Amino acid sequence: MPTDPRGLRGEAPLLDAWLRFHEERPTPFTIPGHKQRHDLVGDVVAGDVPLYAGLDTMKLGAGVLADAEARAARLWGADHCRFSVGGATHANQAVALALGTDGDEVVVSRTLHRSMLVGLVLAGLTPVWVRPDLDAATGLPLGVPPAAVTRALGEHPAARAVLVGDPSYVGTVGDVAGLAAAAHAHDVPLVVDAAWAAxxxxxxxxxxxxxxxxxxxxxxxxxxxxxAWSQAALVLAGSTRIDRARLDAAVDAGATTSPAGAILASTDAARALLERDGAELLGEAIAAVSAARNRLADVDGLVVLDGAGVDPLKLTLLLPGTGADGIAVEDDLLAAGLPLEAAERDTLVAQVSLADTDGTLRRLTDVLTSSVETHRGPPRAVVTGAAYAVEPVTAMSPRAAFFAAAERVPLDRAVGRVSAELVAPYPPGIPVLAPGEEVTRDVLAALAEARAAGVRIAYAADPRLDTLRVIRTDAPRRG
Incomplete structure (x- = not known):
């Protein structure tokens, strides 16, 4: 169902301001330096309008951003909303800064994105880890069980908040209501990184x-x-357990003072579209994914993640029963112009949005089916993702480790030392090792398994992971 974005402008103040800027074509004596000329570096700057002296006056006299954020808050039933042009990464780190003070404990799901782990470093918070259940049949993470949060809060009664990611990167959905009840029984807030669940x-x-x-x-x-544009995200708060002024200060602390107006306008437009046509567009996309799942279910040995505990828009496939290598399948998809969100030896993840149609899903499933048959081999056992199952051994707080004196050592000599850096397979960016944690043989085995499956190991100072930065043995242990 194509829509005319101009039809949304009456309900999207930032979009209206972005369109008006292009209609009026001012001659700005402000940043950005391209001054709306496309003859210098080309159309790569097309649509780049600043918030200040662009969508609004330099003094923000029109209040279009505040208006757009208030509309988003109403749509999601929140008390407060802030837009981010730094993605969920900036938003997660802002939330971390709003929750406690240096040294405070927070209960944290181990499957949270690395952005929240860096947020703990910035805020000086100490994690009390909880892990999700793993599905025995697929090896994929399910939700964090509320009982694990209850147990963690009982053992750490001074904890200031509970932070989880839901739905997971592969689309599994947990018991958020149960987690909220567990957190509120101890009068602490539940914060959910729902980056994949707009x-x-x-x-x-x-x-x-x-x-x-x-x-x-x-x-x-x-x-x-x-x-919306890449990097568009929202922080939404809906209770008095989150200090609104503190959250505002935290968002502003990490935000650019030159926010891209196109990102903000696209956030506002996406919100208005969701409010006006979301149910219809989402219904079409859900039906297309359901039909795609049914077609793929006919592929012998292919497991298609489905059911009540799975996001209807996420298409996650497990290949071990087919014997096909996911990296080879990904190559075929790339050659056909069909890049995936994630691909490794055993798992493929296709992200679907309300922009998708039955036609795009049919093309994907046709190429997928053909590729799996081309690369079919003897079935292999499902391997439980070691990255999800590693038990972290905390030696010092993430912040203390991040700033401690460190040295680089060969990977095989890092066992027993304390990591100074964060290491995560990407995607999904879930850490196997965080600053302040002991490097164990299980950690190294999980990283080796991920590399063997064709996953990129990210964020380590040595991208080949031949070496690892660890805390010097003469460094003081603080926290």
């Missing part, structure tokens, strides 16, 4: 979004399931 709550076949299930705050990406 569409939740806007169609009857979708799960409710975290605020509807009792969460106190959530982060959503507008550029994943919704049609």
């Amino acid at each position: 569409h939740f709550g806007f169609h009857p076949d979708l799960p409710p979004h975290p605020l509807q299930l009792g969460a106190d705050a959530m982060v959503v990406s507008a550029h994943k399931a919704l049609p």
Whole structure:
């Protein structure tokens, strides 16, 4: 169902301001330096309009951003909303800064994105780790069980908050209502990194979004399931357990003072589209994914993640039963112009949004089916993702480790030392090793397994991972 974006402008103040800027074509004596000329570096700067002296006056006299954020808060049923042009990464780190003080403990899901782990470093928070259950049949993570949060809060009664990621990167959905109840029983907020769930709550076949299930705050990406620019995200808070002034200060602390107006306008436009046409567009996309799942279910040995605990817009496939190598399948898809969100030996993840149609899904499934048959081999056992199962051994706080004196040692000599850096397979960016944790043989085995499966190991200072930065043995242990 194509829509005319100009038809949204009456309901999207930032979009209206972006369109008006192009209609009026001012001659700016402000940044950005391209001054709207496309003859210098080309159309790569097309659409780049600043917020200050662009979408609004330099003094923000029109209040278009505040208006757009208030509309988003109303749509998601929140008390407060802030837009981010730094993606869910900036939003997660802002939430971390809003929760406690240096040295405070927070209960944290080990499957959270590395951005929140860096947020703990910035805020000086100490994690109390909880892990998700793993599905025995697929090896994929399910939600964090509420009982694990209850147990962690009982053992750490001074903890200031509970932070989880839901849905997971592969689309599994946990018991957010149960997690909220567990957190609130100890009078602490539940914060959900729902980066992949901006569409939740806007169609009857979708799960409710975290605020509807009792969460106190959530982060959503507008550029994943919704049609916004890359880096578009929102922070939404809905309870008095989150200090609004502190959250505002935290968002501002990490935000650029030159926000890209196109990202902000696209966030506002995506919100207006979701409000006006979301149910219809999402219904079409959900039906297309359902049909794609049915077609792929006919491929012998291919496991298609499905059911009540799975995001209806996420298409996650497990290949071990086919014997095909996911990297070879990915190569075929790339050659056909069909890049995936994630691909490794055993798992493929296709991200679907409300921009997709039955036609795009049919093309994907046709090439996928053909490729799997081309690369079919003897079935192999499902390997439980070691990255999800590693038990972290905390030796010092992430912040203390991040700033401690460090040295680089060969990987095989790092066992027993304390890591100074964060190391994660990417995607999905879930850490196997965080600053302040002991390097164990299980950690090294998980990293080796990920590399063997064709996953890129990210964030380490040595991209080949021949060496690792560890805390010097003469460094003082603080925290």
